[in-house]
Amino acid sequence: MVVLNKIYTRGGDAGTTALGTGERVSKFALRIAAYGNVDETNAALGMARIHLGGQPELVDAMLLRIQNDLFDLGADLCVPETEPSDRPALRITQAQVDRLENEIDLLNEELQPLRSFVLPGGSAGAAALHVARTVCRRAERGIVELAADPAERVSEPALRYINRLSDLLFVASRYVNDKGAGDVLWVPGKNR
Numbered sequence: 305m306v307v308l309n310k311i312y313t314r315g316g317d318a319g320t321t322a323l324g325t326g327e328r329v330s331k332f333a334l335r336i337a338a339y340g341n342v343d344e345t346n347a348a349l350g351m352a353r354i355h356l357g358g359q360p361e362l363v364d365a366m367l368l369r370i371q372n373d374l375f376d377l378g379a380d381l382c383v384p385e386t387e388p389s390d391r392p393a394l395r396i397t398q399a400q401v402d403r404l405e406n407e408i409d410l411l412n413e414e415l416q417p418l419r420s421f422v423l424p425g426g427s428a429g430a431a432a433l434h435v436a437r438t439v440c441r442r443a444e445r446g447i448v449e450l451a452a453d454p455a456e457r458v459s460e461p462a463l464r465y466i467n468r469l470s471d472l473l474f475v476a477s478r479y480v481n482d483k484g485a486g487d488v489l490w491v492p493g494k495n496r
Contacts, residue, residue: 324383324393334450338458339381341443342466346374348439352432356480363476366407370469373400377462381447385457396461404468411472411479419489422478426486433477440470 315321320328321336329336349371358364376394383393424434444466451458478484 324379325386334446334453335381335384335456338443338446338450339378341439341446342374342378342381345436345440345443345469346371346378348432348436349374352429352436355432356429360480363411363480366472366476369403370472373465376400377465380459380462381450385459395459396465398461398464401461401464401468404465404472408468408472408475411475415475415478415484418484418487420492421490422474423488423490424477425488426477426481430477430481430486433473433480437470437473437477440466440473444470 315328316331319331321331322328323335349367353364353367353371356364356367373396377396379394380396385393424438425431444463447458447463447466450456451463478487481487
């Protein structure tokens with residue numbers, strides 16, 4: 305259980321912050337940037353849910369579960385993978401990745417195949433989901449960059465989860481855009 309009685313600690317005043325292990329690192333460390341981008345993705349999802357007004361309920365329920373998963377992902381990233389410890393860390397699981405894949409398939413079943421790329425927009429909710437998708441892609445780039453550092457380790461399910469999430473957000477944007485009927489399609493070279 306998390307208990308937050310005091311919000312400020314002054315511990316970061318010198319430009320460092322604590323990982324879940326207690327180790328202090330620079331606030332611009334790759335690991336901090338990675339889970340900071342995950343936090344931004346979560347905030348973008350909160351804004352998308354407001355724009356959607358809880359509708360459709362199916363998508364809102366998915367997004368609420370994902371927001372909770374993103375806290376799990378942040379917890380996963382804030383405790384570096386190391387040798388086995390007496391204090392197990394919270395990690396993203398393959399079951400969470402599988403759920404995203406199942407939800408992508410469920411939403412996609414009702415969409416017409418795309419014949420062009422989709423421009424972000426159509427409805428406020430769809431546009432907000434596209435913003436969340438692009439923030440999620442930035443989070444993914446940060447996590448991949450962290451994983452590429454030989455001194456760092458990131459779990460495979462965490463990498464798969466953030467990759468699938470941006471796919472789900474794309475499909476959800478089309479779903480809330482009148483199941484794709486409200487999509488604005490890219491017309492290559494239209495304004496030449």
